[in-house]
Amino acid sequence: MNLDFSQLGPYIPFLLQGIWITLKFVFVSILIGLILGTLLALCKITRHSILTWFANAYTSIFRGTPLILQLMIIFYAIPQLTGYDIPTFLAAILAFGLNSAAYVSEIIRAGIMAVDKGQVEAAEALGIPYRPMMLNIILPQAVKNILPALMNEFITLTKESAVVSTIGYLDLMRRAQIIGAQLYRNFEPLLVAGLIYWVMVVILTKLGSILERRLRASD
Amino acid sequence: MIKVEQITKVFGKNPVLKNISTTIHQGEVVAIIGPSGSGKSTFLRCLNLLEKPTEGKIYIKDREITDPKVNILEVRKHIGMVFQQFNLFPHMTVLENVTYAPQKVKKLAKGEVEKNAKDLLAKVGLSDKVDSYPSQLSGGQKQRVAIARALAMEPEIMLFDEPTSALDPEMVKEVLDVIKDLAETGMTMVIVTHEMNFAKEVADRVIFIDDGVILEDAEPHQFFNAPKSERAKDFLSKLL
Helix, strand or coil: CCCCCHHHHHHHHHHHHHHHHHHHHHHHHHHHHHHHHHHHHHHHHCCCHHHHHHHHHHHHHHHHCCHHHHHHHHHHHHHHHHCCCCCHHHHHHHHHHHHHHHHHHHHHHHHHHHCCHHHHHHHHHCCCCHHHHHHHHHHHHHHHHHHHHHHHHHHHHHHHHHHHHHHCCCCHHHHHHHHHHHHCCCHHHHHHHHHHHHHHHHHHHHHHHHHHHHHHHHC | CEEEEEEEEEECCEEEEEEEEEEECCCCEEEEECCCCCCHHHHHHHHCCCCCCCEEEEEECCEECCCCCCCHHHHHCCEEEECCCCCCCCCCCHHHHHHHHHHHCCCCCHHHHHHHHHHHHHHCCCHHHCCCCHHHCCHHHHHHHHHHHHHCCCCCEEEEECCCCCCCHHHHHHHHHHHHHHHHCCCEEEEECCCHHHHHHHCCEEEEEECCEEEEEECHHHHHHCCCCHHHHHHHHCCC
């Protein structure tokens, strides 16, 4: 075993730029997943059967097929169908955002169902309309209960983001591979990339527990 | 004030209310009494349409609220409700619980709403709990906050659904005292309760419901001393 990190030196800035590239698209994907997932969750609990059907079908498809396949379809099939040459960033946030929404919608649905139904009744009895009731009364309580599950989903997404290297998006993973090919040494760049992913997840976990503690202020 | 015309409520195949009619006048305090599962809570919940009657009509101040065209939220603004399980919003402070609806629903200014809320909380004896969270309060305190929250909307009618049934015995009185004070202000109130002494003392009228039907509708002393139906006699004989 002869590890040699010294040759990695000149490539470090190139690798570190990957952190920002990865973070940027992970952040946008989480945001898309969260917003779309919340809307899907609301569709699942309404009495409008068409919306419920749509949301369930959506979840079934995006949860039932591999993420890498969804990414490939978005990146390769859209140009073939429409002639629009989709940029890698857009393809990446679409695939990860749409995929994450399916999982997030199930988490949020479970969270909403777990809120005491007396809360809805109390809000209704006060004449509070649906939208503020959901936004200010039901969802805050739901989010508090599901925060660990949501954090789990965000962590998974952060790590799985490495899959975008397959469509040539210059994220952390792709950069590690490129450096490896240049140096004919793969272990060192992959090890450093692995360390960076781990640190990102640790920071994310820490942020999650801070948020959790703040939400528990009312207990 | 409230006119109920032949309402029926069916859950699945199970009729819970059968053809109930009654009128409740302005300023009247009506106690609804009956065995568990008799339909008394369902009846109360029909009055603000938390349950929609399967058949029949309900009028509030001569307006039919069971008309599908009526804006239910608009109706509920004028009807306060207090629940057995309090149903305070656990993530909001006491003050936020009381101010939320007037701000959101009535669009009143924050300063005015907060002043009014603090007055109400003082009235129910909770001035020192303004910034507490519901989880830091006793059952009796929670229920008093719930009453203040309902009153903050300045309702014309107050509905109470077994307001003391979830309380420890030593906390029942503090809540009943608040309700009693409210009754003396001339508020129209409908109270589902198991507290017979309270009903006797506060109510102008007692309605006895059994198996989805109104069996008695009388003044308290008449109902408690000389019930007409066998079922009511039987029910009262089993109480202390």
